[in-house]
Amino acid sequence: MAETDKKRELILEGAIKRFTHFGINKTTMNEIAEDLSVSKPSLYYYFPDKSSLILGVVERIFEDYFNMMNKDQKSGDNIATTLLHSIEVKHKFFQKYYMLHLSNGNTDSSLNSVELKNYLSEKFIQNRVLHEKIFEQAIANGEILPQEDIAKIAELYLASQAGLTSLCVMHGNKELIPDKKELRTMKEKQIMLSRIFIKGLQ
Numbered sequence: 001m002a003e004t005d006k007k008r009e010l011i012l013e014g015a016i017k018r019f020t021h022f023g024i025n026k027t028t029m030n031e032i033a034e035d036l037s038v039s040k041p042s043l044y045y046y047f048p049d050k051s052s053l054i055l056g057v058v059e060r061i062f063e064d065y066f067n068m069m070n071k072d073q074k075s076g077d078n079i080a081t082t083l084l085h086s087i088e089v090k091h092k093f094f095q096k097y098y099m100l101h102l103s104n105g106n107t108d109s110s111l112n113s114v115e116l117k118n119y120l121s122e123k124f125i126q127n128r129v130l131h132e133k134i135f136e137q138a139i140a141n142g143e144i145l146p147q148e149d150i151a152k153i154a155e156l157y158l159a160s161q162a163g164l165t166s167l168c169v170m171h172g173n174k175e176l177i178p179d180k181k182e183l184r185t186m187k188e189k190q191i192m193l194s195r196i197f198i199k200g201l202q
Helices: 003-022 029-036 040-046 050-070 079-096 114-140 150-172 180-201
Strands: none
Touching: 003 029, 003 040, 003 050, 029 040, 029 050, 050 079, 050 114, 079 114, 079 150, 079 180, 114 150, 114 180, 150 180
16 A cells, blocks of 8 residues: 555544544544644645545445445345344444434535535445345345335335434434444344335235
8 A cells, every 4th residue: 555545544544533533513624633643734635625534534434334235245145134234234333433423414514515415325326226136136036026116125125224213313312322222222123124124025
């Protein structure tokens, strides 16, 4: 890895650490530079503004996410096993990056860049396509009945899981960050919902 790439990765790691601890809105470029003991000109060389740094962080997170989603998934796995794996991955990322979630809807203009919005749209589509393939494989294996619109099935599945996550956070969370019991309950409900969803397609 080239020296410039190493420095860029070091900055991203520092930014992720501070973002996930304090949230995006409460983090400044100066604080990240101070954390890493790098000069501000050096930081701005790699990331000209906070928007570009946030985009870099989000790119890194999604790269890790899709790597984990594809890891250890075998074509012979049944749909229940595959979706359980996806829930485990999402659960892990939810815990790790929850403070980034708290920044959603924030007035920080750095979160409203066109580049970031376009990138997130692409990744949401990629995630839907990944789940489309899971349902298509289940149809090919005879685990579920053929469906007219797999894209809509995958979209509905992801939306229902995301909605359940939001409900658990809103109704079960008395503190800023969900505790272990609340997180465990949320995952259990996601697994139950996944089983019900599969049964409805059989």
